[in-house]
Amino acid sequence: MSIQTETIRRVTVPQIRDRKGGEPIVSLTSYHAHTAAIAEKHCDFLLVGDSLGMVMHGMESTVGVSLELMIMHGKAVVRGTKRALIVVDMPFGSYEESPSQAFRNAATIMKETQCQAVKLEGGARMAETVKFLTERGIPVMGHIGLTPQSTNVMGGFKTQGRDEDTWQIHIDDAIAVAEAGAFAIVVEGVVEPLADKITKAIDVPTIGIGASKTCDGQILVMEDMLGLNEWVPKFVKKYGAMGDAINEAVAEYAAEVRSRAFPGTANVYGSNKK
């Protein structure tokens, strides 16, 4: 039955959880059907991250991202893919109030987008919510360390754990979220030795971004690694130069329109010859 196999073909939450200590988990963010279709050929899961507010919509932080925007991009990515597990970020304000608020909004995200899991930011303080969702059928990916939705409290996107006295807080956050039932945890923007300790301290996979190669997987914002923007955080490696490629293509198009070289004979329609 095609309906059945379509579902089974995707990577599952238990498959990701079982990769602890195994072959590194590969992931990227995705906001868009066509780029997701390319990315899923090489990735185990794709994250529809709330960074889309900054990358796609020019916001200065992720704080302004709405549930509707996450659902819109989540639908696009699910439609564009067949095989990867799709995780959608819960936006700021959609889950912090209470476990029931989180459940209601996470269920809406899953019903509307047909994604397989949600991600939410926060350590020990979110453990009760992670447990509440997981026990009720919503797989949760955790996210600790640098949590961008708290940028206004932190005063910017600040690397965590520079001071060793703070390490135990982050390790305890990871343990709390893992014990609450998260199937994997994003560890973002922490010093490398702390990321190593966190990975050793929990029995679910850590997905690093600005963390360490010892994490059980890695994630980057796709547009960052494609080289779409000039400035990227230090932890990004640019594997492409999409910004330059777009600039060259648009410049050539503009020149050809101005010289009337475009449209050429191949790009126009003739009438039916009598």
Ligand SMILES: Nc1nc(=O)c2c([nH]1)NC[C@@H]1CN(c3ccc(C(=O)N[C@@H](CCC(=O)O)C(=O)O)cc3)CN21
């Ligand atoms: N395009 C994009 N890529 C990301 O990785 C990303 C987003 N957007 N939006 C949401 C969060 C915000 N992120 C960020 C943004 C900036 C820094 C940054 O300025 N880092 C400084 C180091 C700061 C410090 O040393 O404390 C750097 O120079 O890398 C880090 C993570 C990661 N996430």
Ligand SMILES: CC(C)C(=O)C(=O)O
């Ligand atoms: C950077 C990843 C982990 C994220 O949360 C996002 O893209 O929103």
Ligand SMILES: [Mg+2]
């Ligand atoms: Mg995010």
